[in-house]
Amino acid sequence: MTRPHTIAFAMDPARTEGVITPPLLDRLARSCTIVDPTPLRSFTQGQAPEVLRRTEILVTGWGCPAIGRRILETAPNLKLVAHAAGTVKGFLSPDVLEAGITVTHAAEANAIPVAEFTLAAILFANKHVFRFRDLYRADRNRSRTFPLTAQPVGNFRRTIGIIGASRIGRRVIELLEPFHFRVLLHDPYVDARGAAALGAESVSLDELMRLSDVVSIHAPALPSTQGMIARHHLALMRDGTTLINTARGIIVDQQALIDELRTGRIDAIIDVTYPEVPEESSPLYDLPNVFLTPHIAGAIGNEREMLGEFIVEEIERFVEGLPLRSAIMPAALETMA
Known part of the structure; x- marks a missing residue:
């Protein structure tokens, strides 16, 4: 034996x-x-x-x-x-x-909860769930929330931008398939045919930032991706759109992100930051258009x-x-x- x-x-x-x-x-x-x-x-x-x-x-x-x-x-x-x-x-x-x-x-297994977290974040972002919650909590009535239900909020025919066809990025695209979404993908290693096979359209990073209602980051943290989402990329995002980051904080220019968020022009759902725990004085804790979580998207x-x-x-x-x-x-x- x-x-x-x-x-x-x-x-x-x-x-x-x-x-x-x-x-x-x-x-x-x-x-x-x-x-x-x-x-x-x-x-x-x-x-x-x-x-x-x-x-x-x-x-x-x-x-x-x-x-x-x-x-x-x-x-x-x-x-x-x-x-x-x-x-x-x-x-x-x-x-x-x-x-x-x-x-x-076990990265393949860890991709599952991250992708599920991202799907929930996308659906909540397009529905402006956190804004409705805050108004309802503040007013204790529906005087401000009810009129907003007639505004162009919701998930029907929204455009979702996925940055990075990683394990998680690919799984997010799979989870988005049943919905009425247009899915854009930016990944320098995936051509138009490869993106189409995944169920997405291959676009440049600038196009993705400009066209998407929600941008979700799934790129790896490499020397080449540090600060990849720069100030001018954030400026391309349309008013009322949302940035989701469940990858690594270092991929986004943190000060540029804070500056953009301070204007109230865009929203963010952020599970990772750089540094990994923001300083106690960081505006990310208090900005009303930021939903900040302590790196919980992965398996917990x-x-x-x-x-x-x-x-x-x-x-x-x-x-x-x-x-x-x-x-x-x-x-x-x-x-x-």
């Missing part, structure tokens, strides 16, 4: 609660030998070196220590890094992929189990010698989110 693969874990338990649930741990135990069920938070302290020496599959998550060339020496039998979260770029060195170790991640609460389930399935496929669904290719690492 072939010896089962050995498996260990590296993540911060406080940040990853609910990802690898007891039933999922039981599933792993049926296909692998668990070296130690307690997640490693350091690769150098205590029993960590011995655990790593015996490990062939390392399940990582939020709070995982950096994995680079030095760790590869400590874990000579390592064959698979399975990241039960989205991006691996914050902790994984390219050395790992170059050493021939397979790396997979019981949604985290989707990440764990996806990674357990990937590990089962690896053990059975089947192709992985989300294996990361070395060439793709630089352009990934």
Whole structure:
């Protein structure tokens, strides 16, 4: 009988609660030998070196220590890094992929709640839900809200601009399909035919900003995308339109966005900022045309189990010698989110 693969874990338990649930741990135990069920938070302290020496599959998550060339020496039998979260770029060195170790991640699963959050944001934005709420709360009657219901608000035949045909961007486009929307897409790596196959029209960034009722950002945070949404792009947005950002705050010129929002001309639904937590004095907390959330679009609460389930399935496929669904290719690492 072939010896089962050995498996260990590296993540911060406080940040990853609910990802690898007891039933999922039981599933792993049926296909692998668990070296130690307690997640490693350091690769150098205590029993960590011995655990790593015996490990062939390392399940990582939020709070995982950096994995680079030095760790590869400590874990000579390592064959698979399975990241039960989205991006691996914050902790994984390219050395790992170059050493021939397979790396997979749960970004596909994490895309689901982000896309659902975005769909809800789009529908609420076009319906001006937050403005209606604020007026109703302030007046305690319908003297101002009722006349607004006859104004051109709503979701029928609106134009939605998607920036970035990422996993999340593509899934958002899929979710928009049942609605009466015109969907525009800006992605330098997707041509007109590719956009049409996704159900969108390929346009320039300027066109997208000018034509859209709602602009939703789904580009990765790369050196080439930092500040990509600049002051002149925001100025192209028509009065009453909405910017949604569930990607990364650094993609948008933050001061330019604040300046534009201060005019009251556009609205914003913002789940990410730069810096990630705005200063206490930031206008983003108080502007009435801003709906600010603390980076909750991705998997939180019981949604985290989707990440764990996806990674357990990937590990089962690896053990059975089947192709992985989300294996990361070395060439793709630089352009990934």
